[in-house]
Amino acid sequence: MSSNIEVAIKVRPLLKKEKEDNLNIQWDIRNYVVTRTSVQSMKRKRSEAEKFYFDHIFDAENTNCDVFERIVKRIVSSAVDGYNGTVIAYGQSNSGKTHTMLGTANDHGIIPQSAKYMFDLAKKLQDRKLTFKVSYFEIYNNTVNDLIDINNTNLKLRQSISNLVQVVSCKEELVSDSKSILNIIAKGEQNRRVRQSSMNNRNDRSHTVLRINIENKDKRNKYHLHNRFSQLNLVDLAGHKSLSNYQSKDDCHINMSLSMLSIIIVQLNRFSDTEKYINFRESKLTQCLLPSFGGNAQTAFICTVSPVAIEETQTTLWFAFRAANVRNKPKLNIILFYKLELVTKICSFHRFLKVKMKRLLDKLIQIQEENKLTCQSNPSNCRISQVMKIIKNNRSKFSLDLIVPVINEDDVFSALQQFKRDLEKLHDKLAFLADFITTNENILSLLQSIENDFDHLEPKAVLLETFIDILIKD
Numbered sequence: 001m002s003s004n005i006e007v008a009i010k011v012r013p014l015l016k017k018e019k020e021d022n023l024n025i026q027w028d029i030r031n032y033v034v035t036r037t038s039v040q041s042m043k044r045k046r047s048e049a050e051k052f053y054f055d056h057i058f059d060a061e062n063t064n065c066d067v068f069e070r071i072v073k074r075i076v077s078s079a080v081d082g083y084n085g086t087v088i089a090y091g092q093s094n095s096g097k098t099h100t101m102l103g104t105a106n107d108h109g110i111i112p113q114s115a116k117y118m119f120d121l122a123k124k125l126q127d128r129k130l131t132f133k134v135s136y137f138e139i140y141n142n143t144v145n146d147l148i149d150i151n152n153t154n155l156k157l158r159q160s161i162s163n164l165v166q167v168v169s170c171k172e173e174l175v176s177d178s179k180s181i182l183n184i185i186a187k188g189e190q191n192r193r194v195r196q197s198s199m200n201n202r203n204d205r206s207h208t209v210l211r212i213n214i215e216n217k218d219k220r221n222k223y224h225l226h227n228r229f230s231q232l233n234l235v236d237l238a239g240h241k242s243l244s245n246y247q248s249k250d251d252c253h254i255n256m257s258l259s260m261l262s263i264i265i266v267q268l269n270r271f272s273d274t275e276k277y278i279n280f281r282e283s284k285l286t287q288c289l290l291p292s293f294g295g296n297a298q299t300a301f302i303c304t305v306s307p308v309a310i311e312e313t314q315t316t317l318w319f320a321f322r323a324a325n326v327r328n329k330p331k332l333n334i335i336l337f338y339k340l341e342l343v344t345k346i347c348s349f350h351r352f353l354k355v356k357m358k359r360l361l362d363k364l365i366q367i368q369e370e371n372k373l374t375c376q377s378n379p380s381n382c383r384i385s386q387v388m389k390i391i392k393n394n395r396s397k398f399s400l401d402l403i404v405p406v407i408n409e410d411d412v413f414s415a416l417q418q419f420k421r422d423l424e425k426l427h428d429k430l431a432f433l434a435d436f437i438t439t440n441e442n443i444l445s446l447l448q449s450i451e452n453d454f455d456h457l458e459p460k461a462v463l464l465e466t467f468i469d470i471l472i473k474d
């Protein structure tokens, strides 16, 4: 399964000051098109650079709820199901990113709506136990700082075996309702302000990432086979500053990390899968969000624009246009540990069955050959019949109905042949499984069916083993 990164344009309404200053609206929004409206541009030949097509455009009349329903809800729902998800607010300074992510009392943002929806979903999933752990951090001057623990700064990034990028030692809080997530954000924002006032020249602009690690366990499954682990990132990027508005070194860092993001989007567009070499490590922002671009996450950019800005809005629209062409490959994240544990168990059981089956069949064939004549002349002397007698006299001990009601020699053979066929099918599935074990794809349904076979064959194997022992001893 592969899907394009979802991109939405969100145009904010004019601010009070902008209305008072009688600023001109520079962009016309109609259906799926954003077009330059300024007089200047009308005089020039309208070029493609001034006309942008998008699948999702939200105008000043739309609310955060509209954005959530159309773009974000699906990503949150998939994250709860076990797919990684990322939602990023991108745009110039003052274009409405924070308004989109956090919102107001009357227009709840993407974060509070996602948090509420996540717990609503969790309540409905009776068979599953969901655990949510939240971290909140910022990327400031290309360093990663914890926003929950104010003393935890300059954190390292590490790629995990499941290709997620972890922020080493970043504090994580276990949460059981949406209110706790909002409290974490409030605390984080307060810490950000404290850091700001304690550092000379630090401005309030940093990229913030709310990361929710979701563990989704199957309450009924003894092998934890259906456990999944996913990560949902809700990102509020710092705004791009035009060169003329540079105020400090911080602005330079912000622009550098945003430029890296743009470069990566361009590279992902330009190169084919085989040619692709993209250096995500150049900036902490791109490194941290690595699986979200061209990786295994479902990703959406909400690109916020101001209707009165020309150059900045155009930059954002170009970015959005390129991002919309990047393809990701979302896939289900089954927890590797449980998966390997189960496969090891099944494989060793399979080896055990194969050895036992071979011994049993060889012995039966040998006995059958040796006794052919004896059996024909005197059936009661037949070795297999003798063994059958022993087994029948110990019916309760062997719980014979587990194989088939064994009455005579033919039944033993047909039961064994059936068992052999079942075993061969299991063998095929195991070989198939070996191919998939490294790729993690389609593995869930295969493991489910193997687990069923496993449960089905295990008691039969125990019984057959007893049967073999009697045959061999005799």
Ligand SMILES: Nc1ncnc2c1ncn2[C@@H]1O[C@H](COP(=O)(O)OP(=O)(O)OP(=O)(O)O)[C@@H](O)[C@H]1O
Residues within 6 Å of the ligand: 011, 012, 013, 015, 091, 092, 093, 094, 095, 096, 097, 098, 099, 100, 237, 238, 239, 240, 304
């Ligand atoms: N949809 C909207 N409806 C009403 N007001 C909005 C809307 N979007 C943004 N605003 C207002 O626009 C101003 C700028 O918004 P916001 O702070 O979210 O921008 P930003 O892109 O996060 O800026 P920065 O990058 O500087 O942090 C705020 O006063 C906000 O209340």
